Amino acid sequence: MEIQGYNEPEDLMYDENHFWVKEEGDLIVIGMDDFAQKMAGEVVYVQLPDDGKKVKAGKKFAKVESGKWLGKVFSPVDGVIDSVNEELENNPGLINSDCYGAGWMYKIKPDDKGALANMITGAAVVEKWVLAEIEKYKDQA
Amino acid sequence: MANNDYEFVKSYRDQVLRCSSCGFCQAQCPVFGLTLRPALNARGKMLVLKEVMDGKIPLNEELTETLFQCTTCANCSTHCPSGVSVPEIIKAVRRDMVASNTCHPVFEGMNKVLAEHSNIYAEDEPEDFDREHNQKAENVFFVGCVGLYREDETTEATLDLLDHLKVDYTLIDEVCCTGVLEDVGFSINQERADHNIKAILATGAKRLITGCPYCYRTFMNKDQYKELRDKVEIVHISQFLAGFDFGVKTDKRVTYHDPCDLGRHTGIYEEPRTTIKKIADDFVELPHNRAEAICCGAGGGVRGAFPANSIAMAKRRLEEVEQVGAEILLTECNSCLHNLDNAKLRSQKFKIYTTPQFLMELLEEAD
Numbered sequence: 001m002e003i004q005g006y007n008e009p010e011d012l013m014y015d016e017n018h019f020w021v022k023e024e025g026d027l028i029v030i031g032m033d034d035f036a037q038k039m040a041g042e043v044v045y046v047q048l049p050d051d052g053k054k055v056k057a058g059k060k061f062a063k064v065e066s067g068k069w070l071g072k073v074f075s076p077v078d079g080v081i082d083s084v085n086e087e088l089e090n091n092p093g094l095i096n097s098d099c100y101g102a103g104w105m106y107k108i109k110p111d112d113k114g115a116l117a118n119m120i121t122g123a124a125v126v127e128k129w130v131l132a133e134i135e136k137y138k139d140q141a
Numbered sequence: 142m143a144n145n146d147y148e149f150v151k152s153y154r155d156q157v158l159r160c161s162s163c164g165f166c167q168a169q170c171p172v173f174g175l176t177l178r179p180a181l182n183a184r185g186k187m188l189v190l191k192e193v194m195d196g197k198i199p200l201n202e203e204l205t206e207t208l209f210q211c212t213t214c215a216n217c218s219t220h221c222p223s224g225v226s227v228p229e230i231i232k233a234v235r236r237d238m239v240a241s242n243t244c245h246p247v248f249e250g251m252n253k254v255l256a257e258h259s260n261i262y263a264e265d266e267p268e269d270f271d272r273e274h275n276q277k278a279e280n281v282f283f284v285g286c287v288g289l290y291r292e293d294e295t296t297e298a299t300l301d302l303l304d305h306l307k308v309d310y311t312l313i314d315e316v317c318c319t320g321v322l323e324d325v326g327f328s329i330n331q332e333r334a335d336h337n338i339k340a341i342l343a344t345g346a347k348r349l350i351t352g353c354p355y356c357y358r359t360f361m362n363k364d365q366y367k368e369l370r371d372k373v374e375i376v377h378i379s380q381f382l383a384g385f386d387f388g389v390k391t392d393k394r395v396t397y398h399d400p401c402d403l404g405r406h407t408g409i410y411e412e413p414r415t416t417i418k419k420i421a422d423d424f425v426e427l428p429h430n431r432a433e434a435i436c437c438g439a440g441g442g443v444r445g446a447f448p449a450n451s452i453a454m455a456k457r458r459l460e461e462v463e464q465v466g467a468e469i470l471l472t473e474c475n476s477c478l479h480n481l482d483n484a485k486l487r488s489q490k491f492k493i494y495t496t497p498q499f500l501m502e503l504l505e506e507a508d
Contacts, residue, residue, distance in 0.1 A: 044448040045483040065483065067247065067448035068262060070291060089487060093449075 001123060003130045007034040009100060010126060013119035018133075019073060020100070021119060024107070027082050028116070030073070031104045032064065032095050035133060039140065040066040043095045046105060047073075048084040055079055055108060057115045062106070064095070076119060077110035148240075149233035150194050156230060157194065159223045160187035166217035166227070171436040171454045172210055172443075180207050183217035183227040190234065200234070202243045208234050209245040210450070212443045213324050214401040214436035228441075235326030247446040248325035255330055259316040261286045268293045270300055270312065278311035281346040281373075283337075283360075285353025286317050287475040295475060298498040299352055299378065305504055306385060310350065313340040318366075320359030325442040334365040341369060348374045350381050354402035354409075354474045355440075361407065377403060378497060379473045383412040387420060389503040395421035396467035398458065398481065399434035400474035413473050416496055420503060421469075427461045435461070437472075439480035455484035462491055471496045 001010050012020040018036035022029050037043065047062040055061045055075035064071040085104050087094060094103035110116075120129050145151070166183035167173050173182035180189060189207055192198045213228040221227070238244050254263045267289050282303065288296040303310055315337055319330040341349055349369070351357040357377040360366045369375070397417055403409045410431045418424055429435045438444070438454025459481060462470045470493045472478055482493050494502070 042448065044452055048487060050487075065448075067445045068250075070262070086487070 001127070003127055004134055006038065006130060006134070007100075008126055008130050010123040012100075013076075013116060013121045014126060014129070015074060015076060015119060017071065017074065019105075021076055021116065023113070023116075027107045027109055028077065028079075028113070029104050030076075030106045030108065032071070032099050034099055035130060036071065037096050037099045037103075039137060040064070040069045040071065042066055043092045046085075046088040046092045046095070048086065048089060049081050049106075051081055051083055053081045055081060064092075064105075073105070075108065077108060077113060077115045079108045079110040082107040082109045145194075147193070147200060147234075147237040149190070149230060149237050152233055153226075153230045154194060156225050157187055157190045160184065160221075160225050161223050162188065163222060165220050165222060169216035169220050169433075169435070171212060171214060171216070171438055171457070172450070174435070174457060175438075175450060175454050181210055183221070183225070186211070186227070186231065187225065190230070200237060200241060200243065205238070205243060205245050208238065209248065209325070210443060210447050211441050212401070212436045212438060212451075212454075213441035215405040216401075216433075216436060219405055219432050231441075232324060232326070235324075237326075239326035244326055245442075245446050248327075248442055251325060251442065251445065252322055252327045255317055255319050255322060255333065259333075260290060261317050261321065262290045264290045268296070270297055272300060272312055274312045274314055275340065275344065276311040277345050278309050279346060280308060280310040280348045280350050281313055281341050281344050282310045282378075283315055283341070283349055283351045283353070283356055284312070285351065285356045285475065287479055288352045289315075291479050292475040292495075295478060295495050295498045296352060298501040299495065302382075302497045302501045302504070305501070311344050311346070313337075313344065315340065318356045318359040320355055320363060321442060323363070324440075329359070329363055329365045331365055334363075338366065338369045342372060346373060348376060348381075350376055350378055352378050352475065354400045354407070355476065358402050358406050377407075377409060377412075377473070379403065379409060379413040379416065382497065382500075383415045385416075387500055387504065389420060389500070389507050391421050391469065391499075391503055392423065393421070393468040394423045394425060394466055395469040395471060396425050396427050396462060396465055397430070398427065398437065398470060398472040398477060399431055400472060400477045401434070401436050401440055403473055404434055405432055413471075413496060416500075417471060420500065425465045425467060427465060429461065437477040437480045439476045444476070444480060451480060452484045455480045456486075459484055459486075459489060463489065467491050469494065469499065471499055
């Protein structure tokens with residue numbers, strides 16, 4: 001769905017730092033949402049951890065950068081990195097051009113998907129959250 | 142009609158005219174090395190400025206990319222047989238462009254950010270590293286913006302090393318030294334400078350140790366910090382550590398990247414090598430080292446304004462690390478570390494550290 005110019009699909013889950021999550025079989029896929037990529041501007045660096053790296057729910061496991069902006073990526077679950085989008089190493093701008101498709105970032109194999117229940121989900125909740133974020137960051141957009 | 146109204150013409154006309162277009166600068170320029178665009182190296186910039194001085198072209202936004210895409214690494218002026226001080230000319234031109242409202246918007250943003258925030262990244266919550274601040278101590282350790290907000294793990298390791306060496310130091314509630322503003326056409330923020338001076342002097346410290354070569358350069362050279370250097374000794378961490386013995390060694394092949402702000406701008410080449418040679422028997426120089434060192438691409442505001450090109454320049458520097466077969470690349474600048482680390486490919490298996498960070502890792506492994 002589009003919320004004041006930002007494309008925020010209602011079938012995805014979001015964390016408060018504007019990273020989206022979707023389930024894909026046993027795995028979860030993580031990427032940056034449209035609001036974040038527009039606020040960040042041209043993404044120039046995506047940290048790509050090694051496959052097999054352990055991650056913990058709520059703990060930072062990677063960084064994303066534009067010229068002067070640094071984003072920290074927090075894992076929504078305990079688990080291990082299954083794979084990363086290696087295309088981003090040479091073409092991090094995929095996050096700007098297709099943040100929900102070719103610009104996906106990480107796949108994680110969760111120990112348990114229970115923590116996903118804490119994420120921002122559902123059209124009404126997502127819309128309310130994004131509208132509040134637009135207001136919060138209106139001077140920086 | 143000749144245009145003599147610009148400040149850069151009044152101060153640097155003779156220098157601009159002294160450029161003989163020999164092209165020695167071209168071989169060294171990181172921006173030209175990446176883009177292969179003649180207008181972007183020093184010779185090209187001087188030719189453009191001659192046209193401006195002659196009134197043939199205006200100093201307007203069409204020249205923003207040409208004149209603002211320069212890391213001020215000083216490799217050109219170091220190798221210029223005519224003695225043209227290119228970085229100083231570029232900074233003067235940028236001042237003229239700021240005065241005529243044709244500044245690069247990112248640089249304009251930097252000035253605004255530093256008027257409103259304590260740091261160049263407009264971050265609100267500095268890392269406190271679980272250490273006391275603003276205490277009485279023999280030394281103050283000044284971290285710098287990159288070390289506080291981008292490379293905090295590196296800074297943590299540096300502080301751990303100072304603790305291990307039983308150095309009596311304190312951190313302070315520091316703000317950006319704002320030296321970068323001069324590079325991009327503005328002036329050092331006197332209010333920020335006064336805050337730092339007051340906080341440092343309040344500790345009673347005899348020595349200021351900087352983690353950042355750029356802060357070191359600013360404190361040592363800029364008028365706004367004269368009171369500071371009159372009252373305390375100012376050293377970069379590499380100078381401070383050169384007098385210590387560490388009792389650890391690595392058997393890995395180690396190489397070193399000279400930061401422009403530490404090397405060409407302040408002449409500190411040997412102290413980092415003194416320390417590295419104590420801990421690494423297999424130390425090899427990069428093909429371009431000391432005054433010949435190629436810039437990582439992060440300086441002069443280029444990382445902020447032209448980030449993709451900045452990282453691409455760092456990738457070129459890392460090719461030299463592969464050439465010498467190093468397993469460890471050390472540097473003495475958090476900004477270089479940050480840009481080089483961003484540029485490193487997954488297939489490149491060497492690791493990148495600051496020297497204090499690597500030292501701390503060796504000490505932890507030895508425990």
